[in-house]
Amino acid sequence: MEKFFVAQVGRVVGLKGDLKLHLHTDFPEQFQAGQNYQSDRGYLEILSVDFKQGTIKFRGYESRESAQKLTNAKLYATKEQTLANCELTDGQYFWFEVIGSAIIENGECLGSVVEIERILDTDYLLVGSDQHLIDTGFAKSFLIPFLPRYILSTDTKTKQILTQDAKDILEAS
Numbered sequence: 501m502e503k504f505f506v507a508q509v510g511r512v513v514g515l516k517g518d519l520k521l522h523l524h525t526d527f528p529e530q531f532q533a534g535q536n537y538q539s540d541r542g543y544l545e546i547l548s549v550d551f552k553q554g555t556i557k558f559r560g561y562e563s564r565e566s567a568q569k570l571t572n573a574k575l576y577a578t579k580e581q582t583l584a585n586c587e588l589t590d591g592q593y594f595w596f597e598v599i600g601s602a603i604i605e606n607g608e609c610l611g612s613v614v615e616i617e618r619i620l621d622t623d624y625l626l627v628g629s630d631q632h633l634i635d636t637g638f639a640k641s642f643l644i645p646f647l648p649r650y651i652l653s654t655d656t657k658t659k660q661i662l663t664q665d666a667k668d669i670l671e672a673s
Contacts, residue, residue, distance in 0.1 A: 503538060503576040504596070507531070510571065513555055517567035521549070521556040530577065530585035531556065537575040544575070597656040603627050603644070605663045610670060613661070614641065622647065625661070629670065639673035 510520030521531070531549045545559040561567045577585075579596060588594070595616045603610040603625070610633065615626040623646040629638055644650050644666050652662040 502579055502596070504579070504582060505574055506537070506577045507575040509539075509556065509573040509575065512564050512567045512571065513553075515564050517557050517562040517564060518550075518553075518555040519557065519567055519570060521554055525577075525586075527582075527586040529587075530581070532585075535585070537577060537581075539570075539573045539575050541570060541573045544570070544573070593654060593656060598625070598654065598661070601654070601656075601659040601661045603661050603663055603666060605666050608667070610663070610666055611641075616646075617643070627666075627670075633670065638670055642670045642673040644669055 504525075506523070506525040508522045508524065510522055512519055523531075528551060531546060533546050533548055535546045536543050537546070544561075547557040547559045547562070549556050557567075558570065561570055582594060582596075586594070598616060599613050601613045603612065609630050611627040611629040613625045614628045617624045617626055624643040625646055626641060626643055628641050634640055644663065650663050650666055650669075652664055654661050
């Protein structure tokens with residue numbers, strides 16, 4: 501089952517089992533009391549979350565001593581959890597929907613999305629160049645900013661992203 505790293509638990513705060521919560525997701529609303537998350541310490545049920553304080557508490561870890569066992573634990577969500585608990589607006593996509601998509605420009609396949617990297621506030625598509633381009637001397641990979649300037653459309657059903665000026669980026673790489 502595919503899982504996604506969504507948060508890391510930090511140090512204990514106070515005496516009642518509260519822990520710092522370090523989010524690695526754009527969807528903090530998915531963290532609600534009663535939700536269960538897989539972790540590198542087993543499954544954990546959220547007892548409470550305080551986004552203002554940046555803390556979380558888990559069932560069964562309500563004392564400082566027991567909560568210390570969860571310091572640095574990593575929390576993971578499944579694709580099904582993500583789809584059920586996170587709401588997208590128009591023009592937003594889950595990374596897992598975009599990874600693997602073909603990059604098409606003027607009918608030519610430039611490659612496919614291998615990974616997505618976030619640099620400051622911008623997501624960049626790490627594209628593995630198509631073999632026919634590599635064979636003609638182009639770079640094996642390149643980055644495209646996920647911005648309207650370069651991305652014309654994204655179709656997660658056909659796994660195709662139509663671009664403009666992305667080949668210029670590849671040529672400069």
